Amino acid sequence: MAKITFITSDGNTTIVEGSTGSVMELAVQNKIKGIDGDCGGVCSCATCHVHVNPEQWDKTGAPDELENDMLEFDDNVSEYSRLSCQMKVSEDLDGLILTVAK
Amino acid sequence: MSSTTQNKVCIVIGASHAGVNFAFALRREGWEGEIILYDNDKEFPYHRPPLSKAYLTSEEGTEQSLLFPKENYKTDNIVLKLGIAVNTINKEEKTITLANGSVQQYDKLVIATGARPFLPPIQGLDLAKNVFPMRTAEDAINIRKTINKSLTKRAVIIGGGYIGLETAASLKKLGANVVVLEREERVLARVTAPVMSDFFTQLHQNNGVKILTSKNVISIENKDDHNVVVCDDGTKLNADLIVVGVGIKVNSELAQNAGIVIENGIKVDETAKTNDTDIYAIGDCTYHFNPHYKYHLRLESVQNAVDQAKTAAKAICEQEVVYDTIPWFWSDQFDVKLQIVGLSKGYNQIIIRQEEAKNSFSTWYFKDDELLAVDAVNFAKAYVLGTKFIKSKQKLDKSKISDLSIPFKPNSFLA
Numbered sequence: 445m446a447k448i449t450f451i452t453s454d455g456n457t458t459i460v461e462g463s464t465g466s467v468m469e470l471a472v473q474n475k476i477k478g479i480d481g482d483c484g485g486v487c488s489c490a491t492c493h494v495h496v497n498p499e500q501w502d503k504t505g506a507p508d509e510l511e512n513d514m515l516e517f518d519d520n521v522s523e524y525s526r527l528s529c530q531m532k533v534s535e536d537l538d539g540l541i542l543t544v545a546k
Numbered sequence: 547m548s549s550t551t552q553n554k555v556c557i558v559i560g561a562s563h564a565g566v567n568f569a570f571a572l573r574r575e576g577w578e579g580e581i582i583l584y585d586n587d588k589e590f591p592y593h594r595p596p597l598s599k600a601y602l603t604s605e606e607g608t609e610q611s612l613l614f615p616k617e618n619y620k621t622d623n624i625v626l627k628l629g630i631a632v633n634t635i636n637k638e639e640k641t642i643t644l645a646n647g648s649v650q651q652y653d654k655l656v657i658a659t660g661a662r663p664f665l666p667p668i669q670g671l672d673l674a675k676n677v678f679p680m681r682t683a684e685d686a687i688n689i690r691k692t693i694n695k696s697l698t699k700r701a702v703i704i705g706g707g708y709i710g711l712e713t714a715a716s717l718k719k720l721g722a723n724v725v726v727l728e729r730e731e732r733v734l735a736r737v738t739a740p741v742m743s744d745f746f747t748q749l750h751q752n753n754g755v756k757i758l759t760s761k762n763v764i765s766i767e768n769k770d771d772h773n774v775v776v777c778d779d780g781t782k783l784n785a786d787l788i789v790v791g792v793g794i795k796v797n798s799e800l801a802q803n804a805g806i807v808i809e810n811g812i813k814v815d816e817t818a819k820t821n822d823t824d825i826y827a828i829g830d831c832t833y834h835f836n837p838h839y840k841y842h843l844r845l846e847s848v849q850n851a852v853d854q855a856k857t858a859a860k861a862i863c864e865q866e867v868v869y870d871t872i873p874w875f876w877s878d879q880f881d882v883k884l885q886i887v888g889l890s891k892g893y894n895q896i897i898i899r900q901e902e903a904k905n906s907f908s909t910w911y912f913k914d915d916e917l918l919a920v921d922a923v924n925f926a927k928a929y930v931l932g933t934k935f936i937k938s939k940q941k942l943d944k945s946k947i948s949d950l951s952i953p954f955k956p957n958s959f960l961a
Contacts, residue, residue, distance in 0.1 A: 482852045484596065510926055514929075
């Protein structure tokens with residue numbers, strides 16, 4: 445079980461719990477505003493972009509090449525950008541804080 | 547919203563990408579009344595794109611790829627009525643009639659009936675065993691079962707479009723002997739440039755799939771335990787499994803019979819509304835205007851389904867909205883990820899940028915100086931940058947695009 449905090453663009457903070465699937469799926473399930481996951485989680489639409497709390501970057505690790513390519517030219521990209529469909533929910537992510545990208 | 551929707555009923559016909567995304571979007575936009583979704587398909591609404599890809603090669607059911615988790619329908623009070631056909635729409639009475647005869651009243655109706663596979667008039671096709679289209683979870687399961695049960699695993703795919711090629715790649719992974727028969731001179735002829743057709747033909751051949759073009763299937767002969775696929779040039783192929791992927795027919799009859807205007811699909815305006823003020827249509831079944839490209843079209847894609855769904859939800863909740871998107875698509879075959887942005891129709895020049903890595907390149911479609919579309923093969927950067935350039939209509943220096951010595955950055959290619 446992992447508790448993950450989402451901070452949305454309207455400033456709301458939501459803490460959700462999950463144990464399986466991707467972080468994107470967990471967010472959709474909990475109606476986190478700004479996470480759509482239109483492509484179903486195959487790294488094709490970038491509608492699940494989040495910024496990882498910099499201090500927790502080692503929890504999530506860096507994106508792979510495809511994910512990085514999807515993010516590199518995004519207007520709202522940061523050093524700590526990830527596509528949440530490419531992050532698996534596991535106990536390693538317990539306590540993670542994610543800010544939903546605009 | 548100016549008027550209360552508390553006691554109103556919104557009915558959606560079709561619970562796939564468009565219908566389901568619409569229902570959740572409508573709730574999000576503030577609709578307080580009932581939302582009822584009907585679909586013929588008994589399966590809980592699932593993602594369709596994986597069917598010909600990962601789903602076919604896995605042992606999983608659709609529970610791994612639901613559009614939304616089951617709980618969300620409950621929490622959003624969206625009523626799903628699955629395995630139920632809608633027979634008629636009466637727009638004067640504002641009712642629909644179900645197959646069981648019961649009548650349901652609506653205040654707003656959304657038609658998201660999509661399309662069905664087109665089965666070509668091939669002699670013997672209707673009697674042949676183990677012939678399937680690839681559209682529903684049931685189709686995918688049937689295909690998977692048939693190939694897993696067969697000892698000889700001879701699969702013939704009629705149609706070399708994306709569905710046919712994706713299915714071919716997945717069947718190859720399952721250990722099948724796969725032949726793709728394409729009527730045109732090249733695969734993907736209807737949707738992409740010759741250079742892309744060549745690439746995918748090569749990719750499939752390198753992976754052991756046989757691609758035969760200019761093959762017009764005229765009949766299927768039924769033997770005891772298999773079929774023989776016969777082409778007009780005399781080619782005969784034994785098949786334990788036949789997959790038909792030659793395109794679709796729009797499910798527009800329900801709308802047509804109700805007196806809704808049909809033009810190459812259900813005709814809708816920029817808010818996804820039909821010629822009836824209380825009836826909207828979304829997704830594959832619609833014929834709509836694209837403001838960027840300035841022509842009407844029908845689109846078979848997840849992007850169109852989801853974005854048109856969001857547009858219709860906003861419109862029904864009385865928000866100002868115009869459907870204005872740059873279409874995007876994707877396809878996965880073997881180790882290749884193809885990402886497409888834009889519509890290449892009408893292009894008169896293509897530029898190819900080949901990256902250093904093999905199997906990694908992009909095709910840029912231009913009409914004179916305007917970038918229309920980009921096909922990115924294992925190179926998502928071109929897809930993302932292409933999207934930006936198409937949207938902004940920035941002038942590009944075409945000669946720079948194919949020049950690998952120029953770094954791949956947003957400002958590198960501007961004229």
